[in-house]
Amino acid sequence: MQMTIHSLEEKVLEVLKEVHDPEINTVSIIDLGMVEEINVQGRVVNIKILPTFLGCPALDLIKKNIETTVEAIKEVEEVKVEFIYHPSWTSDRISEAGRSGLKAFGIAPPPRLMDTDGSWHVDCPYCGSTYVTMENIFGPTACRSILYCKNCKNPFEAMKPISTLM
Numbered sequence: 001m002q003m004t005i006h007s008l009e010e011k012v013l014e015v016l017k018e019v020h021d022p023e024i025n026t027v028s029i030i031d032l033g034m035v036e037e038i039n040v041q042g043r044v045v046n047i048k049i050l051p052t053f054l055g056c057p058a059l060d061l062i063k064k065n066i067e068t069t070v071e072a073i074k075e076v077e078e079v080k081v082e083f084i085y086h087p088s089w090t091s092d093r094i095s096e097a098g099r100s101g102l103k104a105f106g107i108a109p110p111p112r113l114m115d116t117d118g119s120w121h122v123d124c125p126y127c128g129s130t131y132v133t134m135e136n137i138f139g140p141t142a143c144r145s146i147l148y149c150k151n152c153k154n155p156f157e158a159m160k161p162i163s164t165l166m
Contacts, residue, residue: 008040008075012047015073019065022058023141027101029062033093036084043077045070050089052162053142059083091162107144108158122158124149 016038017030029035029049037048047066051059063081070079091110094102099109108122123130129151136146137160144157 008043008045008073009038011073011075012038012040012045012070015069016047016066019062019069022061022065024102024105024107026105027098029066031095031098031101033095033098034062034089036087043075044080045076045078046080046082048082048084050087050093051083051085052089054085055142057141089162091159094159102159106156108147108156110159110161120161122147124152124154125156126154127152 013030013035016035017028019029021027021029021032032052034049034052035047036050037046039046039048047070049062049066063083066081067079070076094109102109103125106125108125111120111122121130122132124132124147127149129149131150132147133150134145135148135155139145139157143160143162145160146155147158148155
């Protein structure tokens with residue numbers, strides 16, 4: 001059964017599912033939980049986005065991709081994208097589809113729960129093993145770390161958990 005999209009806000013939400021993280025093409029900004037608000041005023045669309053990390057170098061590209069994608073909707077005359085920092089983005093905002101997309105890309109999703117001492121543990125995205133070690137807390141981007149699976153012998157990246165409780 002095909003769902004009919006009626007409102008412009010619904011159309012915007014639907015096309016934003018096609019705007020992917022510039023470095024991780026298996027996960028959308030919707031699945032990462034970055035879209036905080038969509039407000040439609042006539043033919044003007046205002047979108048508020050929560051960056052996953054302050055100073056993320058991909059923000060300009062994400063903004064351009066959002067504008068280009070939403071402007072392709074025939075009813076849209078103008079798109080305004082604003083990055084906001086309150087509420088803070090947390091890794092808890094990642095949807096199940098986002099967690100699956102990260103794993104498909106070879107990045108372990110952040111753990112849902114952290115230990116009381118602030119430590120965190122992830123499973124290998126390749127074999128599911130818990131027998132992993134942290135190789136370097138600093139990965140290729142500020143939001144990822146490098147780990148190593150002692151079971152399947154693969155290095156992999158993991159998204160760092162970010163919580164308002166940290």
